[in-house]
Amino acid sequence: MSAASTSILLVGESGVGKTHYGAQLLKRLMKGDGRLRMNGAATNLEPFEAALESLNEGKAAGHTATSTYIDSVWPVSDGGDHRGEMVWPDYGGEQIRNIIAARRVPNSWGTRVREAAAWLLMIRLQQTRLEDDIFSRPLADLRGSSIENREVQVSDQARLIELLQMLTFSSGATGQRPLKRPHLGILLTCWDELSSEETPSETLRARLPMLWAFVHSSWRSPSILGLSALERPLSPRDRDMEYVSQGPEHFGYVVEPDGSKSPDLTIPIQLLLSTLR
Numbered sequence: 001m002s003a004a005s006t007s008i009l010l011v012g013e014s015g016v017g018k019t020h021y022g023a024q025l026l027k028r029l030m031k032g033d034g035r036l037r038m039n040g041a042a043t044n045l046e047p048f049e050a051a052l053e054s055l056n057e058g059k060a061a062g063h064t065a066t067s068t069y070i071d072s073v074w075p076v077s078d079g080g081d082h083r084g085e086m087v088w089p090d091y092g093g094e095q096i097r098n099i100i101a102a103r104r105v106p107n108s109w110g111t112r113v114r115e116a117a118a119w120l121l122m123i124r125l126q127q128t129r130l131e132d133d134i135f136s137r138p139l140a141d142l143r144g145s146s147i148e149n150r151e152v153q154v155s156d157q158a159r160l161i162e163l164l165q166m167l168t169f170s171s172g173a174t175g176q177r178p179l180k181r182p183h184l185g186i187l188l189t190c191w192d193e194l195s196s197e198e199t200p201s202e203t204l205r206a207r208l209p210m211l212w213a214f215v216h217s218s219w220r221s222p223s224i225l226g227l228s229a230l231e232r233p234l235s236p237r238d239r240d241m242e243y244v245s246q247g248p249e250h251f252g253y254v255v256e257p258d259g260s261k262s263p264d265l266t267i268p269i270q271l272l273l274s275t276l277r
């Protein structure tokens with residue numbers, strides 16, 4: 001099997017938690033006590049190592065600069081037949097926002113989405129606007145509001161659907177639905193902020209029903225998981241002394257599709273990898 005056919009691309013807007021997940025995952029993969037471990041030399045780990053240093057001090061790391069576009073490629077394996085590569089472009093998430101706003105997929109991204117066998121889309125529900133959109137706003141509310149001055153914004157779920165449609169189009173996956181390739185995983189990040197007792201799929205369905213429906217009509221069995229890479233909020237200035245004394249590797253969990261929690265942060269990647277045969 002060629003390396004390109006088992007690569008997983010991580011996609012997420014700014015502030016969803018890509019860098020912090022990367023830092024936490026890196027440590028687990030190196031330690032190798034989860035379902036996946038590092039299987040060779042990873043490239044360009046600097047942004048993640050810098051974030052890990054902040055976590056070791058009990059602090060949150062900073063935002064990744066927009067221009068930063070470093071391909072960090074991590075070879076991973078489950079110790080058995082499943083081997084793959086995570087393509088972790090530690091880009092500032094504005095690049096994703098720009099793709100949506102400009103409706104243009106840059107060449108670098110075109111190549112990336114074409115080469116990946118699976119995409120892992122990270123969404124931070126707390127960051128998505130829950131305001132009414134045109135479909136949910138009662139018409140009576142519109143009466144009296146000035147049409148000229150009202151800024152019309154597309155809802156967040158419509159934006160995410162558009163992003164998936166653009167990426168699907170540029171990947172050349174224009175065949176019959178549900179799509180076989182690329183596989184899709186959705187990771188609901190910063191799960192600790194949600195205080196949801198439901199499964200990740202139910203939570204996504206309740207919060208972003210149109211996106212949920214789109215994803216289920218376009219992919220046969222998208223894997224939807226929850227993630228709290230840090231387990232609690234951290235400040236960039238004040239140190240969290242428990243983090244310092246216990247170490248960041250004792251924090252963070254994944255919520256599996258059935259709702260059960262596991263401290264093994266490699267599960268979302270391992271589940272996607274196991275579908276790529």
Ligand SMILES: Nc1nc2c(ncn2[C@@H]2O[C@H](COP(=O)(O)OP(=O)(O)OP(=O)(O)O)[C@@H](O)[C@H]2O)c(=O)[nH]1
Pocket residue numbers: 012013014015016017018019020021060061062063064065091092093094189190191192193227228229230231232233234
């Ligand atoms: N509560 C909580 N906050 C988190 C978690 N993971 C990340 N954060 C916070 O979310 C913010 C954004 O995280 P980043 O990892 O920098 O996000 P990013 O996707 O890399 O963002 P860009 O670099 O701007 O693209 C930071 O302030 C983190 O402290 C988590 O599991 N729980």
Ligand SMILES: [Mg+2]
Pocket residue numbers: 018019020062063064090091092093
């Ligand atoms: Mg970042």
